[in-house]
Amino acid sequence: MKALIIGSGGREHALAWKLLQSPRMTEVVCIPGNGGTALLAGCRNLPLSISDFEGIARFSLVNNMAFVVIGPEQPLADGITDYLQAQNIKVFGPTQAGAQIEASKSWAKALMQAAGVPTAASQTFTELSAAIAYLEQQGAPIVVKADGLAAGKGVTVAPTLAAAKTAVSESLAGRFGASGNRVVIETYLTGQEVSVLAVTDGLTIRPLIPAQDHKTIGEGDTGANTGGMGAYAPTPVVDEALLTRIQTEILQPILQALQQKEITYCGVLYAGLIITPQGDPKVIEFNCRFGDPETQVVLPLLATPLEEIMLACIEQRLAELPPFEWKPEAAACVVMAAAGYPEAYPKGMAIHGLEAAAETGAVVFHAGTKRVQQQVQANGGRVLGVTATGETFEAAIAHAYKAVDCIEFEQSYCRRDIGYRVKA
Known part of the structure; x- marks a missing residue:
């Protein structure tokens, strides 16, 4: 059985890695994949764009892919599932109509309200003056969200009214492109x-x-x-x-x-x-x-x-299906990023120590990487996700950081407190 995965991040590397643990899977192909999926046994990358729906469909049909897994939200919002299903290709991922639950926060809020699902009170705005007036009425802290897709960066938890006004102004002024032409302002929830x-x-x-x-x-x-x-x-x-x-x-x-x-x-x-x-x-x-x-x-x-x-x-x-089975362990993942992320960051840095990290028993999932000849280089903001398991949270977290300390690339950054809440 062969499967096709759309995407190039750490999530897609993890999906390919997991699928290939099954003896039923003979091959996984990633479009476009990354430096990690290029090195994964049983996996290969295909240099197509994730927006090339026609090329993806043609490859799936010619190569008899059992199913296609869509990793990122953008192609789902653009209707890739609808396109592939129209050609009788099996897809794990919602249609464009279903993907609205992420692609439009205001649509999702209306759906939650209709379903009686508990969520923060909110209002949606397209005009700056009305949004500012609402902020002044509500006060801070408050949350400002670009309505559309913004790669996880369109949410501002504003501790002050000034920060909230800045977030609204920047969004409506085009910081997130069309995704920010509408903003959702909602009550700040604690917990x-x-x-x-x-x-x-x-x-x-x-x-x-x-x-x-x-x-x-x-x-x-x-x-x-x-x-x-x-x-x-x-x-x-x-x-x-x-x-x-x-x-x-x-x-x-x-x-x-x-x-x-x-x-x-x-x-x-x-x-x-x-x-x-x-x-x-x-x-x-x-x-x-x-x-x-x-x-x-x-x-x-x-x-x-x-x-x-x-x-x-x-x-x-x-x-x-019977109930899903789970290993009685804990897992921790530490993201190694390029300095400057989530704003501007460098690329092209050679990554060293991946083999040493793997020898600790950890799994290094590649996110923003590419393979240039025999060298793996940083090619994104979030570069690697170093994952380890253990009998306890403390053991899993310690194991993950041991592997992190084996890896080097210029201008790398990671948080040193992953899991701090569970250790408190």
């Missing part, structure tokens, strides 16, 4: 953030183990928002009782709301949640794909073959 990635076939929805991401660039959760600087799983913030509440109060109602809109949603529905001091789950946002770097800590703990889950979703028989 711990958790990520619950769920898989669904449009009829049944099942959560994977909960993870906790570290969104900001600075230690102690300070500084600018990023795509994620590290993660660990399973987070003890969510116990079995709370996961049951998340299933019944959030996941099931939102799936039913999608069904009421005649949207058959197949793929991952990722709930970014906050657990309030009272222990109640509330939705910060929904994403229409696997999280990054959450995927890099969830998949190493999954014992059920990943292709079984994906095919069950594609073929609408998820309800028939």
Whole structure:
């Protein structure tokens, strides 16, 4: 069985790595892939653009791909699933209609309101004067979000009114292009953030183990928002009782709301949640794909073959699968980034020590890398995701940092406090 993965990040490397652990999988092809997938046994990269839907479809049909997995949100929002399905290609990833749950925060807010899903109160604006007036009425802290896709960088948690006004002004002035022409301003919620990635076939929805991401660039959760600087799983913030509440109060109602809109949603529905001091789950946002770097800590703990889950979703028989099996361990991922990220950052730095890191038993998932002849070079903001498992969180985190310390590239940066909440 052969599978095609669309994307070039750490999430896609982790998906390829996990799929290839199954004896049923003979090959995984990544479009366009990265320096890590190029080195992965059983995997090869294909230098096509992720926006070349025609080329992707042609390759899938000619090479008899069993199914296609869509990694990033942009091609989903652009309708890649619809295009491939029209040619009878099996796809794990929602249609363009379903992807609106991430591509438009205002659309998602309206869906949550219709479903009765707990979330922060919000208003949506396209005019600066009206948005500023609302901010002055609400005060700070407050959250400002670009309505559309902004690579994880369109959210500002503003501690002051001045910061909120700046965020609104910059968004509406074009900082995020068309994605920021509409802004969602919402109440600031206090508590711990958790990520619950769920898989669904449009009829049944099942959560994977909960993870906790570290969104900001600075230690102690300070500084600018990023795509994620590290993660660990399973987070003890969510116990079995709370996961049951998340299933019944959030996941099931939102799936039913999608069904009421005649949207058959197949793929991952990722709930970014906050657990309030009272222990109640509330939705910060929904994403229409696997999280990054959450995927890099969830998949190493999954014992059920990943292709079984994906095919069950594609073929609408998820309800028939037995409960997913999980390894009784913890996992931690530390992101090594290029200095300057999430703003301007250098590229082209040679990466050394990958073999030494692998010898520790950790798995180094490549994100922003490319292979130039025999050398792996940095080619993005988030360069590597160094993942390790252990019997305890402390062991997994220590193992991950041991591997991080084996790796060198100029102007690298990582947070040294990944997992600090679970260690507190």
